[in-house]
Amino acid sequence: MTLTVRLPGPAATVSGRGQRWAEARAGSLLALPAAVYFLVFWVVPFAGAVWLSFTDYELAGVPAWTGLDNYRRLLGDPGFWNSARVTALYTVASVVPSIVLALAIAVPLSRPGRVNGVLRALVMIPAAMPLVATSMVWSAIFADEGLANTLIGLVGIGPRPWLTDERLALWALVIMTTWKHLGLFVIILTAGLQGLPSGVFEAAAIDGAGPVRIFARITLPLLRRTLLFVLVIAVIGAMQSFVPAFLLTKGGPAGATEVLPLYLWATGFGFERMGYASAIAMVLLVAMLALSLVQFGVLRGGDDG
Amino acid sequence: MTLLTRRRLLAAAALTTASGLLAACGGSEPEAAVPADGVPRGKLSVWLHQTKAYDAVFTKLLHSYVQEFGGVDVTPLYVPVDKLDAKLLTAFAGDAPPDLFKIGGWTIAGHARKGRLAPIIPKAMGVPDEKALVAQYDQNAISSLSYQGRLYGVPIDYTICCLYYRRDRFAEAGLDPDKPPATWEEVAEYSKRLTSADGRKVGLQWILGNPQWTLMQLLALVKGKGGGILSADAGTATLASDAGVEALRYYGSVGNAKLSNPLSGFGLFATGQAAMVVSGLFAMDLFPALNKQLVFGESFDIAPLPHWDGGQPVAPAYTWGWAVAEQSKLPYTAWHFIDYLQREDVAARQLKDASLLTPVKGWEKLPGADPKAMEIMAAAAPHADFGPRTPVWQEMAKALTDAGDAVAFGKKPPERAAADFDQAMRIAL
CATH class of the missing domain: 3.40.190.10 (Periplasmic binding protein-like II)
Known part of the structure; x- marks a missing residue:
């Protein structure tokens, strides 16, 4: 027995324009929940923060319009500039080694094989751990009698006050966040590497190119878009980093780890200067946007395959 | 008779719901401030x-x-x-x-x-x-x-703050446990004798990184020198003065800022790494709770908060x-x-x-x-x-902590830290 399905012709039901209208209406209806969500939880708070940044609002009474006062205040605020400097250092120090290490691990792990599959799963474990739990684990590692001092003791270095020395504390946070995010970057880069066309590599090998040359001239250029994605999320993540500094050092010692989001939080919820905190948030946002645009400009144009 | 149309039914339902919601949001009227019968409920x-x-x-x-x-x-x-x-x-x-x-x-x-x-x-x-x-x-x-x-x-x-000291550490260092230091100058002298060669054991250790304790510690030093953190009307910052700078210099000269303990100076005192700490009455119970071997009057004791030699006593509270x-x-x-x-x-x-x-x-x-x-x-x-009374207390105490910590960690000279504090307060006040 043969089952025949007859599809109705366009002319038999509605006109082309009518159908497009019906599809548009259905599409709009389907998109409505997401649009409402976006409006309520993104657009409205964002617009509110922009407006607050031009006001004096102390979590009581009505915000008073102050124009550009909050932005002017930023220029002369030593706390803001210290935090901006710490954030810049933290971003560079955590993003560069994270990506370099992730790439170094991803290249061998992207090759097929059961062992590599297991290793890829293992490397993801830190990324899957909650950041608060990770911070607690690392506070134990960096304690006086912790693993960090035990390890450096093996090579004859005396114990270090990792979290209470103003020259070490930021690097302690960098080590922790690198460990935490490495797995995610490895997986993304591994996926990118596995998607590259094998023919190009075979041709290069036939032409006598060595592994270093292949990596520099073929792998990296083809991986540009994946690298761009990893770089953008790494930079934004580092610039927004709050939890490690909040839990491990509270911004100390002597402001050495007071990253901008922590300063913003203290300004908003410690000093109750919501208007000023919003201005700091806007500056942070603009800085992140500018950096993302630069990254897009530099790395855009590659093709992963 | 009016027919109950669907539109009217919906309008009535909406009105009922809205009034219910408003009632729920508004809640009941606050009870009279003083009940007639004076009975709390x-x-x-x-x-x-x-x-x-x-x-x-x-x-x-x-x-x-x-x-x-x-x-x-x-x-x-x-x-x-x-x-x-x-x-x-x-x-x-x-x-x-x-x-x-x-x-x-x-x-x-x-x-x-x-x-x-x-x-x-x-x-x-x-x-x-x-x-x-x-x-x-x-x-x-x-x-x-x-x-x-x-x-x-x-x-x-x-x-009211006082000086806690470890009698056992004093005895080890050849100091008389019954004669605690009475002046800040003596505290510095005693601290030298109580500090080990590797700096892991110290004399007086400040409570660093804590705005409230930083304020009280620096208040004793600055006011004892005749200066102030804020002006009398709390309208301007006055740390960048001779008294303020001297106080900060002293603050940075004793203790070891790099000693670590989750409870800061309190924890270091309990472990014996710090032989002296400025604290309050609550610490009488805190220290034995942190270290069961600590017995008040035997292994640790208290003394009045020191003052500058020839200076006025100041008792941060x-x-x-x-x-x-x-x-x-x-x-x-x-x-x-x-x-x-x-x-x-x-x-x-x-x-x-x-x-x-x-x-x-x-x-x-x-x-x-x-x-x-x-x-x-x-x-x-x-x-x-009680220190400066200002509605921007949190900002003041944080800026003072930044200044004190910066000097204690050797990040800034006292003059610069004091000037930065005054600058931060100019913006906040």
């Missing part, structure tokens, strides 16, 4: 910071109050001390504060200025007026809880207070419950069981506390200094 929520010893005392008090005044139910929430301010703030911002709460006296001005606190109700406290209530307390302590002439809290957990939210619908009951917590027999129990001093008039004679501690505090009381 209602369900109170209370927030206070966690301390093992006081929580046990408070829980018993709460039960006995509820038993005595059957119409009242009290729900306590014990919040970690470093989280209480942020939790209260978010509760105020969300229009859902507890009825009453324990609050640092140093934050009263900031909250009162924003209209978050309810002034006291004398009748609920069993007195005819505010003046009569004030007369029941230590003047310094209770006046620190007022703002623009109105009283917003009653004091509890009053402390603080008090917590009980306060009531302006939005509370049960202010009378809340103040009535607070009054119960402040009774003299209760104050004695709090002092005995939790080393928590309620500065009622004649607190020096309250039974329960160590006589030596009370004697030292009583002698220092005339010099009690």
